[in-house]
Amino acid sequence: MVESSNTHLSIQTQCQLLSISRAGWYYDPKGESPLNLTLMRLIDEQFLATPCYGSRQMARWLRRQGYDVGRHRVRRLMALMGLHAMYQEPRTSQPHPQHRIYPYLLRNLAITRPNQVWCTDITYIPIKRGFLYLVAIMDWYSRKVLSWRLSNTMETSFCIEALEEALTRYGKPDIFNTDQGSQFTSYEFTSVLKDHEIKISMDGKGRWIDNVFIERLWRSLKYECVYLQAFENGAQARHHIATWLNHYNQTRPHSTFDGQTPDEVYQLSPLQRPVPKEKKPAA
Secondary structure (H helix, E strand, O other): OOOOOOOOOOHHHHHHHOOOOHHHHOOOOOOOOHHHHHHHHHHHHHHHHOOOOOHHHHHHHHHHOOOOOOHHHHHHHHHHHOOOOOOOOOOOOOOOOOOOOOOOOOOOOOOOOOOOEEEEEEEEEEEOOEEEEEEEEEEOOOOOEEEEEEEOOOOOHHHHHHHHHHHHHHOOOOEEEEOOOHHHHOHHHHHHHHHOOOEEEEOOOOOHHHHHHHHHHHHHHHHHHHHHHOOOOHHHHHHHHHHHHHHHHHOOOOHHHOOOOHHHHHHOOHHHOOOOOOOOOOO
16 A cells, blocks of 8 residues: 655655555545435435436435435535436536536447547445545446546546546547536646547536446446445555456456457457447437
8 A cells, every 4th residue: 555654656656556546545534424424325326226316306215214314415415426316417526617518429429449439437435434536437339447546535636647547558539528527627637638639528418328338337336346345444445446447347248248348349359349239329
């Protein structure tokens, strides 16, 4: 793990090698009560099953589970987690009113090869006394996770770190697709894409289906790893998430490609590339 006394590697370098943000290393658990952390865990699990639930419907569902909570409390917790009903808002932070929103470029586009389109998203990761945020960069065609970062805040910096790592390791895509969250519409993030001459695509407001493949990644990660492990702290979360993502890329069969893994599909020659069974999301 990170050693502050290391005279050969800076804390920033050690964090980069461990795929965590520097802010994540300094993580101090949030000041939420045990009850609120329990509610956030329940909200997160239910939201995966019913992404159309806003704060009003989620509060009703929690009351049916035996928790006497009001809508305003649930709305605050959902906002803290970056969750918004799919018919109202994207599932990340609020769009910034001064940031440019780019058009969605994937409608009716045939995606037939790796590095044609990359996508990204942020999700909430519960731990025993608080929570973290996870960002991942995914290759749309192969579903391979190219890079990821954990952070205790939703600031733009950890998203840029993940993007820069993916660009360094895998080259660049033709198109990069995101939602309208302020991290991805920020000047700092879009400037990296423009500097590499990458076309920018953004989901329609509230259209989670425009970025559906990374949404499916979050669902698999949470049901197969996060909820089963019940992480004690950020270090444990980082270790188990890294192990699961390696499994996802390298050994987890993907039904879309007749049991091949994302790594295998990403590395196939053009003549060997399969046609995905799933159709691209409708316009």
